[in-house]
Each structure stands twice: as structure tokens, then as C-alpha cells.
Amino acid sequence: MSTLHAIIFDLDGVITDTAEYHYHAWQRLADEEGLTFDREANERCRGVTRRDSLMVVLGGRPESEERLQDMMARKQSYYEALLDQIGPADLLPGVADLLDQLDAAAIPYAIASASKNAPAVCARLGLSLIHI
Ligand code: GL1
Numbered sequence: 001m002s003t004l005h006a007i008i009f010d011l012d013g014v015i016t017d018t019a020e021y022h023y024h025a026w027q028r029l030a031d032e033e034g035l036t037f038d039r040e041a042n043e044r045c046r047g048v049t050r051r052d053s054l055m056v057v058l059g060g061r062p063e064s065e066e067r068l069q070d071m072m073a074r075k076q077s078y079y080e081a082l083l084d085q086i087g088p089a090d091l092l093p094g095v096a097d098l099l100d101q102l103d104a105a106a107i108p109y110a111i112a113s114a115s116k117n118a119p120a121v122c123a124r125l126g127l128s129l130i131h132i
Pocket of ligand 1: 012022045046047048049050051053113114115116117118
């Protein structure tokens with residue numbers, strides 16, 4: 001039997017359901033921009049950066065750098081407004097117990113995320129992780 005040395009978790013949609021908030025924020029931006037976007041398209045935003053997610057939302061529509069920056073900032077503001085409501089109760093079912101068991105067994109764990117919001121989300125969830 002192999003020994004578990006450490007665990008690396010993704011954050012959005014694994015530790016907490018922020019993937020849903022990202023979706024709503026991108027959907028709002030897409031609606032404002034008259035772009036076709038839905039949950040299926042959102043699947044291609046999972047695990048990719050904000051800029052690459054915006055490229056998915058734009059679906060090949062060319063935009064100036066200034067407009068790209070503006071759209072990323074708008075999506076971020078919509079996402080931050082949704083984040084206001086989350087706290088430690090928003091860990092997905094089983095996550096708190098699993099992390100407690102890992103702590104008890106002295107098995108180290110980390111969160112790896114493409115999201116620049118990850119440290120702020122972890123803080124809101126009450127996870128005290130070292131941010132690298
Ligand atoms: C970025 C994207 C999201 C999503 C996450 C991955 O987050 O905006 O669409 O792909 O990364 O967890 P953020 O904007 O928080 O850096």
C-alpha cells in the first residue's frame with residue numbers, strides 16, 4: 001500500500017463553491033457585452049487564469065488591451081461582491097473534516113489555484129495557509 005505524503009487541492013469548486021460565483025460574474029460581464037456565454041462555455045474557464053477565462057468569454061472577438069483590462073476589472077468587481085457573503089460555513093461538505101484528519105495525521109496539504117483571489121478566499125474560509 002502506498003503512503004500518502006502530502007495533498008495538493010484545487011480551490012474553486014473543490015474546497016468551496018466559488019466556481020459558481022466565477023460563473024455568475026463572467027455571465028454578467030458576457031450579458032453586458034452582448035456575448036453568448038453559458039455553463040458549458042464556463043467549463044473551459046475552470047483552472048485557467050482570469051485573462052484566459054476572458055478569452056473564452058470573448059470567443060475570439062478582438063478587443064483593445066484597454067478594453068480587456070476594463071472587462072477583467074468589471075468581472076473582478078462582480079466576483080468580489082459575491083465573495084462578500086462567504087465564510088467558514090462555505091467549505092464544501094466533508095472538507096473541514098478531511099482537513100482536520102490531515103492535521104491529526106500530520107499530513108501536509110496545500111492549495112494550488114490559478115485564481116489571484118485564492119489568498120482572500122482562503123482567509124474568508126478561515127484557512128490559515130502560507131501564501132507563496
Ligand atoms: C481566475 C478566473 C476564473 C477561474 C479561476 C480558477 O480567477 O477568473 O474564471 O478560472 O481563475 O480558479 P481570478 O479572476 O480569481 O484570478
